[in-house]
Amino acid sequence: xxxxxxxxxxxxxxxxxxxxxxxxxxxxxxxxxxxxxxxxxxxxxxxxxxxxxxxxxxxxxxxxxxxxxxxxxxxxxxxxxxxxxxxxxxxxxxxxxxxxxxxxxxxxxxxxxxxxxxxxxxxxxxxxxxxxxxxxxxxxxxxxxxxxxxxxxxxxxxxxxxxxxxxxxxxxxxxxxxxxxxxxxxxxxxxxxxxxxxxxxxxxxxxxxxxxxxxxxxxxxxxxxxxxxxxxxxxxxxxxxxxxxxxxxxxxxxxxxxxxx
Numbered sequence: 326x327x328x329x330x331x332x333x334x335x336x337x338x339x340x341x342x343x344x345x346x347x348x349x350x351x352x353x354x355x356x357x358x359x360x361x362x363x364x365x366x367x368x369x370x371x372x373x374x375x376x377x378x379x380x381x382x383x384x385x386x387x388x389x390x391x392x393x394x395x396x397x398x399x400x401x402x403x404x405x406x407x408x409x410x411x412x413x414x415x416x417x418x419x420x421x422x423x424x425x426x427x428x429x430x431x432x433x434x435x436x437x438x439x440x441x442x443x444x445x446x447x448x449x450x451x452x453x454x455x456x457x458x459x460x461x462x463x464x465x466x467x468x469x470x471x472x473x474x475x476x477x478x479x480x481x482x483x484x485x486x487x488x489x490x491x492x493x494x495x496x497x498x499x500x501x502x503x504x505x506x507x508x509x510x511x512x513x514x515x516x517x518x519x520x521x522x523x524x525x526x527x528x529x530x531x532x533x534x535x536x537x538x539x540x541x542x543x544x545x546x547x548x549x550x551x552x553x554x555x556x557x558x559x560x561x562x563x564x565x566x567x568x569x570x571x572x573x574x575x576x577x578x579x580x581x582x583x584x585x586x
Contacts, residue, residue, distance in 0.1 A: 326378060327579060329416050332443070333434060336554045340379045341397040342388040345369070350393075350537050374571075381567035383558040385551070392544045395421055399540040401548050402431045408550070414445070424462040424540055426451050457491050464497045467535030478534045479527040486520055497535050501528055559584070 329335070379386055387397045395417075402413045402425050415422050416434045423433055426448055433446040444450070451459045468487035470478025478487075493514045494500045503510050504524060511521050524531070551558070561584050568577040 326382070327576065327583070328440065328443075329434070330583065333414055333416070335414070337551055338382075338384045338555045339401060339548070340384050340386050341394040341401070342372075342376070342386060343394045344388050344390055346390055348391050348393055352391075377567055377570070381564045382555070383560065383563075384555060387546050387548065389544055389546055392541065395419060396541040396544040397546055398422060399425050399542045400544040400546060402427075403542040404548060405550070406430060411550070421462075421538070421540060423451050424459050424538075426459040456488055461491050461496065463535050463539040464495075464500075465491050466538035467497050467531045467533075470534060471538060474537070476534045476537050477530050479523055479531050481523045482520065486516070489514070490516065490524075497531050500524070501531075556584075 329338075376386060387401070388394070389397060398415050398417065399422075402415060405411050405413050406427070412429070413431045414434050415425060415431070418436050420435065422435075423446055425431055426433055426446055429447045435444060435446065436442065437444050446454075448459060451462075455462065455465065457465070465487050466476060466478065468479050468482050468490060469484050470476050482490075490500055493516075494503050494510075501524075504521070508518070508521050512518070561580075564580055564584075565577060568574070568580065
């Protein structure tokens with residue numbers, strides 16, 4: 326949080342949390358995130374206690390049963406597009422949020438190798454990394470799958486082929502519209518007959534996997550931009566009390582300097 330404040334100098338901050346309950350994706354697919362190791366009890370407690378940090382800084386928290394934090398971030402970012410004077414930066418370690426990048430209006434600030442090695446993605450940076458625009462990331466995952474979330478994709482299609490299909494045809498819907506016209510366009514672009522067969526066989530998997538990988542922009546949360554910048558709402562004594570509760574001695578001094586500057 327302190328690094329975000331120092332690096333990005335935000336006027337407003339909101340924090341979004343996952344809840345430890347099934348989401349709309351779990352309801353659609355029982356195996357969603359089924360390969361993940363159960364959260365360690367000590368870490369779960371730390372995540373719960375971390376809310377106290379945001380509360381001390383008077384930063385509003387958003388969470389909604391049935392939705393992931395990414396859906397809340399997506400909904401907030403989508404809503405803020407109406408306000409032309411507001412630029413949105415999503416700070417997250419979850420690379421799924423890159424699909425939300427929109428030119429330079431919505432960017433993603435994330436980690437490269439550690440807390441001190443960060444990168445800020447705008448649309449050009451996403452294209453440089455993936456070879457296609459941010460909005461096509463769910464389509465790419467619909468084809469290649471996502472092992473971290475246990476999203477199947479199309480068996481036998483990896484990153485390289487998925488990228489070639491996306492850059493060659495666009496969305497999954499466009500890929501299958503082209504496929505209904507025959508194999509010629511695919512063979513011309515160097516797609517092997519075996520891959521064409523896999524696409525046909527697993528059309529339902531591709532479409533369903535894309536839906537699982539797509540961040541929602543319509544989560545039912547009542548987000549409003551605060552009337553005052555976040556700094557004006559901070560009671561520094563509450564922040565110092567939080568630091569004392571958690572034994573944040575060094576951070577206490579950093580925070581004191583931060584609010585004196």
